[in-house]
Amino acid sequence: MSFTHFILLFKRQWFENRKAWLVGSAAIAAILAFLFLLAWQWQTSFNGDTTRGIFLILLFCGGGVFMSAILNDLGNKQKGTWFLVLPASAAVKLGMALVYGIVVYLAAYFVLFYSVKEAVVTVVAPAGSSWGNFDLFKNGFYQFLFTFVGFQSIILLGSVYFNKSRFLKTLLIIIIGLFVSFNGNSLLLKLITGESHIDSNIPLDSFQFTYQGENMYVYLPDSAGLATSILLWVIVPVCLWLITWYRLKEKEL
């Protein structure tokens, strides 16, 4: 993998897309401000931590759109030809897309999120108010960042795999995948435990059922939890990158 070519591709991506990205950043900032104001206005109507909710909505929506656009050239014959014959290996091209779609987006999003949140809190919330507090590391909230890496990896694979309507098709597959895994997991748990009242479950994490009118929670043991975390946060994204690399190498136009 050539670092020089990575830098060249990185510069190319920036100079060719910076105007669109600046407009996109302004749009994200505007939506964040709107959502913060909405949450402030109806703060008594929302349960839970709305700041975290707002953080997640635009992290995933904006990030998905951004990632799916990085290899947008592949959806167009002329642009795709130019991109594929550009002297850099598939690994370097993939590396560039991952750095932009995960590292650069996260960095830019954090800057936007904190800036807009601080601006809105300064303007609307009274001094000393705790409204709008946001701690990424409280209650393991940072774990969503690992989920984000996995999500972006799926979006990138979809953008290389599909030729048309790539983002929508990938989103549809993610939704179907989530539906099948949650319902399949519930069915599997009912079969394994013989318990017919499983109310909720998180695959490879926990489930909850009702026993004699009481809610019972079952969690994986710590060692198994660690193994599933490594599987979902490390092994799955790396496998997705390998598949994307292979698809990019095999891409024909």
Added chain:
Amino acid sequence: MITIRNLIYRYNKHTVLFDGLNLEMQAGKIYGLLGKNGAGKSTLMKTVTGLLFPFKGTCKVNGLQPFKREQGFLEQLFFIPEECYLPSLSINRFLAIYAPFYPSFSHSAYKEYLKEFNIPIDGNLHQLSFGQKKKAFIAFGLAANTRLLVMDEPTNGLDIPSKVQFRNIMSRASRPDKVILLSTHQVRDLDDLISSVIIMDDSRILLHEEKDRIMEQLSFYNKQRHIPQDDILYEEQTPNGLVAMCRNPQHTETYIDLEILFNATLSNPVLINSIFNQTKPGK
């Protein structure tokens, strides 16, 4: 330099395009790939440039397999498709971003080509017309100094003065270690440039000969003069009168009419090939 052996290419399970194609191209030459629409020219070019993968058989360029799209291969390849893409950047910015990808890129040559094409170096690519964009892209491709230059219909979209400029520039582009492969429908645009002719039809190569050998074996006449009927291989009515392609036992040098050669080859490939096979060096 380019070696294609028993190449099989399929669109899908049922549609075979190339079924055992063989072809060899040497460095230092400009190959003109001629063929009707759907003859397989673009697929062949895309296979050579690594944009399409052979189903079976091999295609090698300087010993490398194009489908692997290795960096070393791509650094020595420049492909100019019929409709090329150029980003919305200034020419200087475009140069700064893309020239470093090509180790032998010549900035001075690029400026010279742009000047010859009458394109301002400080202009913006998005402000150029289709023809100007194509010329800017061709100039970049030539300045990249790659060992393989592939051009699909390079003169499409160029006006008449630009075609003259293109021919002038291309005549200086040949190098002993470089293969240039051009495909065209407009044979008259390029007939002075090419040193070797490849005629394709129905996914097969009907003729692959050096222009020197074609000139040695065939002659082309306006049929006002008397030509023995036995020597006539093909004749065609053109706006300038009846043109005949004949055997050339005296090796008289005449202008090669590529359109007539193309039509003659398509109408009777066996006969045309037999002329060259009978007289292959060493036979």
